[in-house]
Amino acid sequence: MSDSANTHSGAGLAVPRRILGFERDAAGEWIVHLDCGHRRHVRHRPPLSDYPWLGDAAARAARVGAEIECGRCGRGELPDGAAVYRATDVFDEATLPAGLRRDHTIRAGSWGRVEVLAGRLRFVMAALAVDRELAEGEHAIIPPEVPHHVAPLGPVRMRVVFLRAPAPDIPPGS
Template structure:
């Protein structure tokens, strides 16, 4: 089975260019999975239901489920992007 490719990716954001919308509660749409990939530094991911917090870094990405409410918080200098998929992205 082929590994799915993202249908869209955000630009690379840093701690200064990270949009306010990503720093506050938001969610992916129905049937959309997101993968947060940290390129440099660290980023805290907070999910609201169920509540969890994870620290992301270049070795630890996070998969967001469709409609999963979350927000991110930079932990100092960092660079990240989000890849969007129309099917589960897999491992």
């Protein structure tokens, strides 16, 4: 599920994520499962991509827990199957908590969707070069653990919806 058109200005920066496990696709290429809920193909094709540990089961196992970049997080793409589990109250320019107005993060494993119900809101995620105005009916996706904040631009009504990706189905012994 992609929400990048509603989230980012096209910066497409990568976010470091932890490897949870590995599997092969139908063509025999390696896919890593990441703690953000995304899956990513990884290929050892020097000099473009250098992952010599892919060819050795013990070396792959040793990489579980290590970081690798996730471009899909940088583009603000929700993981496939992400589902809503909670939402905040609706806030206006007077009730918007101070904590949302300053940089803060969403915990590991959770995603956010800032929804503007009326008015305009500034959404800033400096680490991913995002600084944009959201108008009524628009939203922005917030990856886990990426600092961000919002600021009302006059009268506004907004809320934050929290989502989780399904647990990965990692084949044993990958």
